[in-house]
Every structure is written in C-alpha cells, then in structure tokens.
Amino acid sequence: MFLLETVAPEAAKGLIADLYAKFPPEIGVPKTLQLMSASPGLMERHLQVIDYFRNHKRLSPEFFTALRYSVAAKVGHAACEVFNRGILSRMGLEDERIRRLECDPTAAGLDKEEEQLLHFVHKVVDEPASVTEKEVKALRSLGFSDADILDACSAAANMVASSVLFKAFIR
Template structure:
C-alpha cells in the first residue's frame, strides 16, 4: 500500500482504533490517505477535522466549487489518487464526465461559469506560483463575486490539497479498489 508501515483497521488499538471508527462513521469508510497517518493517530484526527471543516463546513463556496478546486489542484500536481477521489465526489454534483474532464485538463475551456473559471485560475496559481499571488489576483476574485471569506476558503481548499497531494505522492499512497471507495459526499 505505501512506502511506510501502515496499521490496518483490523490491527488498530486504543486511540488509533477510535480514530478509524470516527472516520468510518463520518466518511463511510477509511480512505488510504488517512491510513497513511496510522502511526500518528493525533495527526490523523486533526487531519480529519481539518478536512471536514474546509470541505463540508459552512462556507460561501458550494460543495461543488470545493470539489472543483480539489480536482483541478490534484490534477495539476499529478496526484492520481486525489484526482480520482475528488472527480468521483464532483460527479455527485455535476454528473457530466466531459465537464469533469475539462475541469481537470483545461479549466479555462471547461463549460463552467466565469465565476468558477476565476476560482480555478486562482487555485492553480496558488498551486503553481504561490509567491506570485498578489492584489490583482484577489481583486479579480472580488470582481467575479467572491467575498474575502470565500477567497480565504478557496485558498484553504487549494492549500490543503497541495499538502495532501504531497503526502500521497511522497509516501506512495495507493488508490483503493473501486468497490472500496464508498464515501459520504
């Protein structure tokens, strides 16, 4: 499964067993991206809490918009694992393979609105050139109709996926079988 030791749910004890149970309850099953953190249950729990907050918490960004960011950023980073997971989640909202493929491959040509295109352009800029982000980028988002709270949320989502993509890629997290990817979106 990975380049480091992973403690499976069947061998988990104590705090790790509790975190696995919490993840399964909240998400439907335990994804390998969480299992990779099994040697540090406190980090796994913090990761779950952060993920749930930025992806499901109260926000001016819709769940669809957040999944679009997750998909585009993960694809830009070459993270097949996260691109697959979040393309599947995005399907729950868009239900159009061509649009999802366009969000991954060339969001500028994707059949989405100008607001979403501005959001995705910003997310990719945060991913590829974070030090180059400037007031012009922020003003472009405001002009597209995003509030400063929305801009914070999209930055959090993009930054989170840059972190997780690196975790997955560096430690060799493997994609679960199709039948094992059963999550609450």
C-alpha cells in the same frame, strides 16, 4: 503498500474507527486518509479541516470537489484525482466535463464567481509569487471575503501537501 505503519479500515478501533466512520461505505476511506492513521492526532485535525470545508459558509461542496480534483490532476496526485472524479460523477458531472476540468475551471458548471475563484486558485498553485493585489480586489468585488479566498487557496495547498506525502509513503 504504505511505508509507514497505518490502520486499515477493517482493522480500525477507537478513534481511528470513529474517524473512518465519517466516510460513507459507497465512498470508502481515501488512501491518503489511511496514511494519516499513522498519526491519529494529525488525522483527527485533518478531518476537522475537511469538515470545515464541507460546511463552508460561502463556497459550495461542488467548488471544493472541483478544486480538489483539478489540483490533484495538476500535481499528479492520482489517488485523490480518482477519488474526487468519483464524487464529481455522483454529483452529475459528465466524464468529458470532468476531463476538461483539469485545465478549464468553467467545465465544472460552477457559478461565474466560483469559476473565477477556481481559476485564481490554479494561478496560486502554478505561480504563487505572481498573485497581484488587483486580482485579490477583483475577487472581493465578486463578493468573496478574504477568508473565502484564503480558504480556497489553503484547500489547494493542502492537496499539494497531500500529494507530496502520498508520493513519499504510498507505493
């Protein structure tokens, strides 16, 4: 149940229907995005951000899915955890590796560079003030640009923000 007035996928019209149509029927519209229908302008911008990450120049879709799943698990965002677990499963990741991903970035089978970035992202979520210049330089030495680093951390921060909104407005 939503505490705010939202639009269910089957009742969507206009802009909301167009935005919902971006999600294949086999995936469905995540509850967190249904919540965003309470503010169509915000929902539209949120989906633009999702599209930005989905078409990222450097970071893989597997990276972003592993990030979303593992951060959702970390912050207790059950709906996004389940949703992204399903995507990881469709990508071919076994259940045991998905469970391990909650605390072990190597479980996703990403390349070594993306594993390091995912590990860093978890540090940013857990202890943001502890990030050091040395760690950022190490990521740069792996070929990540500052934009890549910020994009990954922003995706994680978005998951934390989504968790807060979900917990406040969905029962």
